[in-house]
Amino acid sequence: MTAARPNAPAVTKRATKLSRDGIVNAALTFLDREGWDALTINALATQLGTKGPSLYNHVDSLDDLRRTVRMRVIGDIIGMLNTVADGRTRDDAVVTMAAAYRSYAHHHPGRYSAFTRMPLGGDDPEYTEATRAAAAPVIEVLSSYGLSGEDAFHSSLEFWSAMHGFVLLEMTGVMNGIDTDAVFTDMVVRLAAGMERR
Template sequence: MTRQGGARMAQPSTPRKAPRLSRDSIVNAALTFLDRDGWDALTINALATQLGTKGPSLYNHVHSLDDLRRTVRMRVVGDIIGMLTNVAEGRTRDDAVTAMASAYRSYAHHHPGRYSAFTRMPLGGDDPDFTEATRAAAEPVIAVLASYGLEGENAFYAALEFWSAMHGFVLLEMTGAMEGIDSDAVYSDMVMRLASGMERR
């Protein structure tokens, strides 16, 4: 406030600065949005509101909602591959399998929206890049299965079985089907049964 001619005058307010946007910052914001509000709630306008801007400003960095969702899915797949690779590093056989299974389940529970993005089919039909990326997500598991002596198609199908079991269990937990059950113990037992099956193969 200043005085002029005996009267107090308000200083002009500083205009609010528009957020600095980039493709990466928008995708990162979308990941946070997913975990809070879910996949179906993700729209350009809803995300723009979270970022404190208007929908059209996002189109300078993403072509469409489909483009944003596809990019988010690819980012999540990359994060999961990195996570599984890191936890399996220096481990083999049962030790590696249990570590990866625990990390996978933890990721799904801590990032439910991102996990939903990972398990969604590509929008608009076939997407070769996304299909290739999801197949690449099996590579850390296949590398571990090699320590059981599994190779080629046998290792790939075993990895699919492993993922199917983990994914099914996580979905049952997320839908409340595991309430009243010691799900930690059941999950651990399931993973060890899978590991012993790898041994017998």
């Protein structure tokens, strides 16, 4: 057995260095585990192993943090929809995007909740512009059906409304015991058929 060195310095655990990006990333993870309503500065600080005031060196307030989280989620959703729709058109694109949207909501319930917490036409012009940008991948696909302008934008809202309603019914357990995969696929195919008729 090797004896410990008598004058060896004590090993201390180094605190995680905080940054705005690191705090936002931690908030995203927190959301999926605890939910939107549980997100507070102190709760997040506890997860990060620090105290609430330390976070205020990087975020102005809880509202600032929540807004930043929403903007990040919108960016992630836009990126995800663009990726899955790349090279696809019409029914193939609609079905693929719908499946990806539903999967995102189920895998990231807290982030999805953040995405739906503010109105599309609220008092925050940057957020309003970002939420409209989230419709861009859908509008691009709808253009392959010959839709454009306000008609395409309204159709994208109809598409989102159908997806959101279905996802909420699933997540709240209303559809337990039903083959939701089959119902979802049928719904999306009907939506695509409606685009075709337009």
